[in-house]
Amino acid sequence: MSQSGAVVIVEDDMDDRIFLSQVFKEINMEREVLWFSSTSEAFEFLKTTSRYIFLIFSDIQLPAESGLEFKQKIDANPRLRRKSIPFVFYSTSASQRDVDDAYTKMTIQGFFQKLGDYDETKMLMKTVFDYWDICKHPNKQ
Template identity: 50%
Template sequence: MNYPALSMNGPILIIEDDVDDQFIFSKIFSELQIADKIKYFSNPAKALAFLREDPCQPFLIICDINLPVMSGLEFKTAIDRDPMLRTKSIPFVFLSTSIAQKMVDKAYKELTIQGFFQKSDDYEDLKRRLYSILDYWHHCQHPNSY
């Protein structure tokens, strides 16, 4: 499938501790011609520090659930509780192998997330999912789209 190029206003933050998944994401983003706009974090605490210290306006956060130091749910809770980070209005989606209903319910009912997706084992399917997430936020009007 041929994917039209997308432009991003800021970096996409990928919070993912699995180096194999990071490699696959990197390959997909390269094929989608947006590899230079991606910042990877294996440790959510470091991503949180980056968000607090760097003045950049991220375009999107894509986060795993099962992470070291703090889970993806704890990471998103920390963002939601930080008034400065809340004003950044960063779209946030989970992309995880774990999709237990309990986690999905908590994410939507207690946090401000905009999507919860399951990782696919099929490369082309994962590529379609990532592209659809990016395409949606590319076209969506939100505080960071200007």
């Protein structure tokens, strides 16, 4: 499989960043990971970059602006919407209301609750990356 394209992750919790970094290393995920602690930083990057972004992971509960608001801004931006970058929520918060809002009020491609179990998280991340590696979509290079 091709390992082109970067992964954008919006996560403000340093422990979660360390945890995911270790998971990515163990599943041999060779893509570049671009970390952002706020949605505003991530949005500005996405608006201006010409780089191929393979996938966006975002937490829901973030300072200043939620992940839901972030995704709504992406969907409202014609240039970013046209890029069709797969967007996945990965959050401790997974209330039914958040899940319903994510799928009915915006375009997302997945919603996963953070798992405390390391092996389950490895399996989840490997599955998500393998899926998007073989999936056909407009953003694919």
